[in-house]
Amino acid sequence: xxxxxxxxGPLSVPEGAIASLNCTYSDxxxxxxxxxxxxxxxxxxLIMFIYSNGDKEDGRFTAQLNKASQYVSLLIRDSQPSDSAxxxxxxxxxxxxxxxxxxxxxxxxxx
Amino acid sequence: xxxxxxxxxxxxxxxxxxxKIECRSLDFQATTMFxxxxxxxxxxxxxxTSNEGSKATYEQGVEKDKFLINxxxxxxxxxxxxxxxxEDSSFYICSARTGTGYTYSNQPQHFGDGTRLSIL
Numbered sequence: 590x591x592x593x594x595x596x597x598g599p600l601s602v603p604e605g606a607i608a609s610l611n612c613t614y615s616d617x618x619x620x621x622x623x624x625x626x627x628x629x630x631x632x633x634x635l636i637m638f639i640y641s642n643g644d645k646e647d648g649r650f651t652a653q654l655n656k657a658s659q660y661v662s663l664l665i666r667d668s669q670p671s672d673s674a675x676x677x678x679x680x681x682x683x684x685x686x687x688x689x690x691x692x693x694x695x696x697x698x699x700x
Numbered sequence: 701x702x703x704x705x706x707x708x709x710x711x712x713x714x715x716x717x718x719x720k721i722e723c724r725s726l727d728f729q730a731t732t733m734f735x736x737x738x739x740x741x742x743x744x745x746x747x748x749t750s751n752e753g754s755k756a757t758y759e760q761g762v763e764k765d766k767f768l769i770n771x772x773x774x775x776x777x778x779x780x781x782x783x784x785x786x787e788d789s790s791f792y793i794c795s796a797r798t799g800t801g802y803t804y805s806n807q808p809q810h811f812g813d814g815t816r817l818s819i820l
Binding site: 620621623625631632633634635638640677679687688691692693 | 734809812
């Protein structure tokens, strides 16, 4: 089992729809969870981070965390073509302090 | 805030050349910096972790004599790829984080723009 798992996609949504990106993690000791966006050929860009169970909203983005289910998700409302990118879920390992990345989910927003 | 600058953005050089990549935190002090490598269509691979004023910690399989890391100040870390060969061609990305010890878990890593290294 991978430490951080994401569906590689591609996830295709029409412009204006809600995109839902999901991530599961294996380390129950993890305390910090991050979503990064990476455009093709570019480096990752931090979008959201969440530490507590529940929802955290920032503009069109909402991160959701459920530690009991070891599940973290990212919702993108009113998706735009410019949101088309690979979204990386990352979790700090409780044991090593290293940031563990999922493989990423490719999102395609079609006009 | 939390801007990380990485230079150069692209390097093309001959086999056997040594290449130095700089990573600077512009508006915060980075007690810890990280170096990653990413091959096309693959996820980020952590190469090493460097803490200011101490030796870098390398991941298993990463040659420390090949990839020299120096973190001499709270705002600068460098990665030198020594005697580079075509198989070293990749996208190298640094990141920086504040916080030490148990405070690390609350601090995001902020990434530089990356350096695309091509060895001919």
